[in-house]
Amino acid sequence: MIEEKTESAKVIEEAKQKQVEAASTTPTMHIKVYSPFKVYFDEIGESISAINATGPFDILPRHHNFMTLLSPCEIIIRSFKREEKIRISGGLMHVKADRVTVFLDI
């Protein structure tokens, strides 16, 4: 019984290790989407997509410094095989040094 437990613990540890390795090789950025009274997303992510006056666009890690007014749309955030969608009526996106901040309700 004890051996079984240590075996399963090893498997879990290996899986975690693999996840950490994968995360360290995939370029990421910190994404924060919030309004004055609510934080919608505040985690590490791989990409963020939204729409502005010129059309749809994606932000990936190592993106150039960028500031834009967002049009009403659905923001899509991808982070480690997970996809988060946030419907917005407008806002401001600021990208700098792998940090993306989306200010809503302004």
Add this chain to the structure above:
Amino acid sequence: MSRLQEVAAQRVAMDTIVNLTSVFEGIASMRISQTKNQVQQSQQFFSELWNIYSQLRVDKLFHYGRTESEKVIDKQLFIVITSEGGFSGDIDQKLIKTMLADFNAEKQDIIVIGHHGAIQLIQAGVSFKKYFTLPSKDRNINVLPLIKEARSYKDTVVYYQTYVSLMVQDVKKIDLFNAVQEEAKGVAGKEEEIISERNYIFEPSTFEVVAHLERSMMQIALSQVILESKLAQYASRFRAMSMAKDRANQLHDSLSMLYNRTKRRTQDERLKEMINGLRKTRVA
């Protein structure tokens, strides 16, 4: 006997007042904790946004989101933020008094927020340009009509209440432009690189992004001031209710004592009557 019933009825009424003030005190306390949390959250959002804005422009260029063609009234605008109704202690009186000490009808116009303040101004015989009700909700306060008014004046001063502690609330006045600066004090010291077209991509254009940001900063600053006023009003209401509860408790205690004394007196009188009656029958 009728006196005893009277005192008993008064005691029951006082009991109801004690319960009512306790409920009001509880509601005010709950609203304080909710609003306090929102004020803190909103401040963090404002600070981060200001940090970006301050890298885009210097304070001197802040122009209230006006365009060059917009005409400006050569007067100062006073915006006074009071509560909607009673049960808010004496803080509104204090606020109106402070504002009226600076007021000159030829140089300033008044916009009042809150029914309580409007009534006090009417009672003082002071006319105001516009009246708005204090927003009942604490989130997403629509300050656009106020911003529109503020933009048409050369200068705007906001009189509002601030929360110092649960038992202490203060009255403050602030220039709307300075409200932005005041809020930004905590982040203004950081030396960050300047955001310009050289190192940033702006969409749709630099001017549009900055103009939008400028208007937003004004709106958030005004919303913050309204929210802070509401917090102070809740605290003032709590203080008033707390004092009313203490007073009602004191009255309840003295009524209880009076009730017991009256009851005892009535019993003594009955006993006396009985003894006298017994004596009389023995003598007879």
